[in-house]
Amino acid sequence: MDGFTGRLTDQIRKDSPLVHCMTNYVTANDCANVLLACGASPIMADDEEEVREITSLCDALVLNLGTPSVKKLNAMLLAGKKAGEMGIPVIFDPVGAGASSFRRSGVKKLLEEVRFSIIKGNVSEIKALVSGFGAEKGVDASNQDKLDEKTNLESLIQLSQILWERTGSVVVMTGVNDLVVSGKSVWMVKNGHSMMGRITGSGCMLSALMGAYSSIAKGEMEKAALAALAAEGVCGQKAGQKAEKRQEGTGSFRVYFMDEISRMSGAELEKEKTIIRLR
Amino acid sequence: MDGFTGRLTDQIRKDSPLVHCMTNYVTANDCANVLLACGASPIMADDEEEVREITSLCDALVLNLGTPSVKKLNAMLLAGKKAGEMGIPVIFDPVGAGASSFRRSGVKKLLEEVRFSIIKGNVSEIKALVSGFGAEKGVDASNQDKLDEKTNLESLIQLSQILWERTGSVVVMTGVNDLVVSGKSVWMVKNGHSMMGRITGSGCMLSALMGAYSSIAKGEMEKAALAALAAEGVCGQKAGQKAEKRQEGTGSFRVYFMDEISRMSGAELEKEKTIIRLR
Amino acid sequence: MDGFTGRLTDQIRKDSPLVHCMTNYVTANDCANVLLACGASPIMADDEEEVREITSLCDALVLNLGTPSVKKLNAMLLAGKKAGEMGIPVIFDPVGAGASSFRRSGVKKLLEEVRFSIIKGNVSEIKALVSGFGAEKGVDASNQDKLDEKTNLESLIQLSQILWERTGSVVVMTGVNDLVVSGKSVWMVKNGHSMMGRITGSGCMLSALMGAYSSIAKGEMEKAALAALAAEGVCGQKAGQKAEKRQEGTGSFRVYFMDEISRMSGAELEKEKTIIRLR
Numbered sequence: 001m002d003g004f005t006g007r008l009t010d011q012i013r014k015d016s017p018l019v020h021c022m023t024n025y026v027t028a029n030d031c032a033n034v035l036l037a038c039g040a041s042p043i044m045a046d047d048e049e050e051v052r053e054i055t056s057l058c059d060a061l062v063l064n065l066g067t068p069s070v071k072k073l074n075a076m077l078l079a080g081k082k083a084g085e086m087g088i089p090v091i092f093d094p095v096g097a098g099a100s101s102f103r104r105s106g107v108k109k110l111l112e113e114v115r116f117s118i119i120k121g122n123v124s125e126i127k128a129l130v131s132g133f134g135a136e137k138g139v140d141a142s143n144q145d146k147l148d149e150k151t152n153l154e155s156l157i158q159l160s161q162i163l164w165e166r167t168g169s170v171v172v173m174t175g176v177n178d179l180v181v182s183g184k185s186v187w188m189v190k191n192g193h194s195m196m197g198r199i200t201g202s203g204c205m206l207s208a209l210m211g212a213y214s215s216i217a218k219g220e221m222e223k224a225a226l227a228a229l230a231a232e233g234v235c236g237q238k239a240g241q242k243a244e245k246r247q248e249g250t251g252s253f254r255v256y257f258m259d260e261i262s263r264m265s266g267a268e269l270e271k272e273k274t275i276i277r278l279r
Numbered sequence: 280m281d282g283f284t285g286r287l288t289d290q291i292r293k294d295s296p297l298v299h300c301m302t303n304y305v306t307a308n309d310c311a312n313v314l315l316a317c318g319a320s321p322i323m324a325d326d327e328e329e330v331r332e333i334t335s336l337c338d339a340l341v342l343n344l345g346t347p348s349v350k351k352l353n354a355m356l357l358a359g360k361k362a363g364e365m366g367i368p369v370i371f372d373p374v375g376a377g378a379s380s381f382r383r384s385g386v387k388k389l390l391e392e393v394r395f396s397i398i399k400g401n402v403s404e405i406k407a408l409v410s411g412f413g414a415e416k417g418v419d420a421s422n423q424d425k426l427d428e429k430t431n432l433e434s435l436i437q438l439s440q441i442l443w444e445r446t447g448s449v450v451v452m453t454g455v456n457d458l459v460v461s462g463k464s465v466w467m468v469k470n471g472h473s474m475m476g477r478i479t480g481s482g483c484m485l486s487a488l489m490g491a492y493s494s495i496a497k498g499e500m501e502k503a504a505l506a507a508l509a510a511e512g513v514c515g516q517k518a519g520q521k522a523e524k525r526q527e528g529t530g531s532f533r534v535y536f537m538d539e540i541s542r543m544s545g546a547e548l549e550k551e552k553t554i555i556r557l558r
Numbered sequence: 559m560d561g562f563t564g565r566l567t568d569q570i571r572k573d574s575p576l577v578h579c580m581t582n583y584v585t586a587n588d589c590a591n592v593l594l595a596c597g598a599s600p601i602m603a604d605d606e607e608e609v610r611e612i613t614s615l616c617d618a619l620v621l622n623l624g625t626p627s628v629k630k631l632n633a634m635l636l637a638g639k640k641a642g643e644m645g646i647p648v649i650f651d652p653v654g655a656g657a658s659s660f661r662r663s664g665v666k667k668l669l670e671e672v673r674f675s676i677i678k679g680n681v682s683e684i685k686a687l688v689s690g691f692g693a694e695k696g697v698d699a700s701n702q703d704k705l706d707e708k709t710n711l712e713s714l715i716q717l718s719q720i721l722w723e724r725t726g727s728v729v730v731m732t733g734v735n736d737l738v739v740s741g742k743s744v745w746m747v748k749n750g751h752s753m754m755g756r757i758t759g760s761g762c763m764l765s766a767l768m769g770a771y772s773s774i775a776k777g778e779m780e781k782a783a784l785a786a787l788a789a790e791g792v793c794g795q796k797a798g799q800k801a802e803k804r805q806e807g808t809g810s811f812r813v814y815f816m817d818e819i820s821r822m823s824g825a826e827l828e829k830e831k832t833i834i835r836l837r
Contacts, residue, residue, distance in 0.1 A: 025583040026307045026308055027308060029588065029759070036757060036758060037807065037809075042758065044583075044624070046625065047627045047628070047660065049658075050657075050659075053660070054658055057657060067326075068324075069326045069328075096324075099324075099329075099332070100332040101329075102328040249316065249540070250312065251312075251316075251541065255809040256809060256810075258807060258808055258809025258812075259807030259808065261807070305590050348605045349607060381607040381608035477820065479590035479591050527821075529594065530815065530816025530817040531817050533591075533813075
């Protein structure tokens with residue numbers, strides 16, 4: 001590759017892209033802060049009355065399925081179509097996609113009517129998107145849905161490829177290690193820290209970061225996804241190591257994670273990233 | 280007693296119960312983080328379209344009256360009844376219960392139609408539930424509503440007992456010291472720190488923790504309430520002492536509180552808790 | 559002047575005024591925490607069913623235009639009129655005022671029907687209020703809309719004066735330096751730190767603080783605005799210096815900022831404030 005994780009990271013700080021986040025009220029604050037920390041500019045808006053106009057000002061759109069409502073789903077369809085007309089990237093974070101028939105039907109409609117650049121979910125969520133149903137446990141991946149490189153890596157790659165075939169979207173499957181799957185290739189990102197799973201918002205912040213990275217990636221959505229994963233993973237690692245060394249917990253970890261994102265340089269990310277091409 | 284505060288605390292980390300929180304947008308992030316920190320798994324969902332299904336996946340339900348709306352109250356009734364059918368614990372946190380006729384009528388309906396395992400409020404809120412009206416000052420207890428062991432302890436115990444008689448719910452009345460009242464007994468928990476009252480979300484996080492503790496307490500709701508109070512109180516104490524020693528303020532206190540919850544062990548909680556049986 | 563920044567700061571801790579915030583779900587937690595930290599008491603409520611009653615309990619009302627909806631705008635009108643009847647201060651924070659026709663028409667209605675004590679916005683937002691349209695970039699000020707003392711100070715003062723003439727409200731225009739404009743005078747507050755612009759919620763917390771300061775300022779809205787600006791600016795400076803010295807980022811900065819607000823004394827604020835009368 002060509003040092004794209006560093007290059008894109010530095011570019012965001014130069015361009016300060018505006019990212020429209022339609023997200024849940026649980027982690028909206030985290031998403032806004034992570035976007036500001038990486039150098040982007042967030043705008044949150046989810047009312048049908050204004051989302052098309054808001055999207056039209058923006059460089060990327062992030063649709064996050066947490067705390068859904070009928071009105072917000074309708075607004076997401078409007079914003080998603082507007083983004084399609086404009087040709088800006090649209091990121092989909094199908095939080096808890098299989099947890100209710102309401103979310104499943106919302107997902108179905110969104111997948112039918114919006115063209116997503118990147119779809120990012122944990123194993124349970126990607127399964128729900130592919131199968132139309134899931135043995136979902138809340139918004140975290142079920143235990144039987146953990147990626148295990150020895151036993152189920154191939155089947156999870158295949159699952160992701162099915163979703164890629166159906167949608168044309170780069171598919172990101174998160175876990176201890178993360179997969180990035182498209183028609184051309186399969187990548188694994190090995191950065192990260194176990195504490196990421198012990199705070200809320202790590203997944204939502206990742207999709208927000210993907211909004212920022214995709215907005216300046218000139219159509220290279222695979223690279224945008226990989227760079228965002230590496231950024232979150234490397235910053236998570238550094239924050240986790242600091243919190244562990246100081247015998248602190250998840251409160252301090254969250255603070256350190258935001259510190260790292262806000263101070264991250266392209267050069268350092270290039271040095272620390274562990275991205276492996278599987279095929 | 281039997282070391283239940285420690286036992287339940289360790290059990291949550293083993294079982295990772297899923298807690299459905301229907302809560303306000305002010306402290307939803309805090310509630311999700313405190314549940315993850317204690318070892319449970321949160322899901323936030325409040326749309327009528329999906330709450331029954333979401334509740335049906337869960338091990339406990341927490342209804343929090345902050346930032347209420349007509350739609351959310353209806354959804355709470357649906358979720359509360361579903362939880363009743365399933366036999367999982369339901370926690371009620373009547374935030375600002377007496378602050379408006381809208382909240383009072385919402386409370387009335389909820390108390391009529393949902394069977395709560397635990398009701399937790401400050402003195403003003405418990406008064407509002409009992410009397411149907413209150414001299415409520417926002418969401419914090421009024422000054423004339425502070426528990427004072429010398430002057431009004433007996434009358435506050437009686438008030439809580441009336442609510443217990445009417446609802447069959449374990450009643451938790453929070454203050455500098457906290458009361459846990461049921462038909463059988465009256466307890467006081469003396470852990471805590473004054474800084475808890477200077478951050479938002481301390482009450483909401485407590486009811487979220489009660490969701491986690493009740494879900495693995497096998498019907499012993501009094502023990503669940505006491506253990507959650509002790510956990511929050513002990514972690515609050517340790518966080519407050521750390522912040523004071525370092526001459527820091529409420530921002531650092533919040534971080535340390537979450538650190539403590541995420542690192543709390545059953546053995547340590549047993550050692551630090553101060554639970555007194557009054558009768 | 560007469561040491562009013564210190565006097566008002568200490569008065570808030572004595573009186574603990576109750577501030578009704580109708581705000582967005584992105585920064586509601588920050589607003590509640592900053593109010594508690596400064597010694598006030600927050601209540602968040604935005605449903606049409608209850609806002610008039612909630613306002614009637616309160617000492618000030620803050621209307622924040624972030625994440626607007628039709629229902630919330632209607633509720634803001636109800637609450638704003640109620641506050642007018644009561645004669646309590648009303649603060650307006652027109653977040654992203656020019657970003658959509660929905661926000662513009664909401665702003666128009668609010669300005670027609672509610673009498674604001676203080677209107678606080680960045681240059682883009684104040685422009686949008688004056689002109690009815692703006693080259694708004696999200697919720698942050700556009701680059702061409704930065705206050706520059708050498709080139710556009712006079713035109714921005716004039717712009718603020720137009721808004722003052724139309725509304726009778728004290729106009730606060732935020733930037734690297736902040737302007738406070740009314741019929742009588744023009745002030746500049748020079749406290750602050752660049753990190754304030756790299757976290758979400760700094761503007762929203764400022765308008766929440768203005769709610770607290772205005773509630774105990776006995777009608778002196780200019781002083782309330784100046785004191786709140788100085789408080790946020792001085793605390794931001796101290797937090798920023800600490801984070802920079804320790805080579806930390808925006809996560810730690812946020813924590814330190816809240817620490818400073820929670821520990822701020824009137825005497826210290828008097829010493830550190832930089833308020834200049836321009837005319």
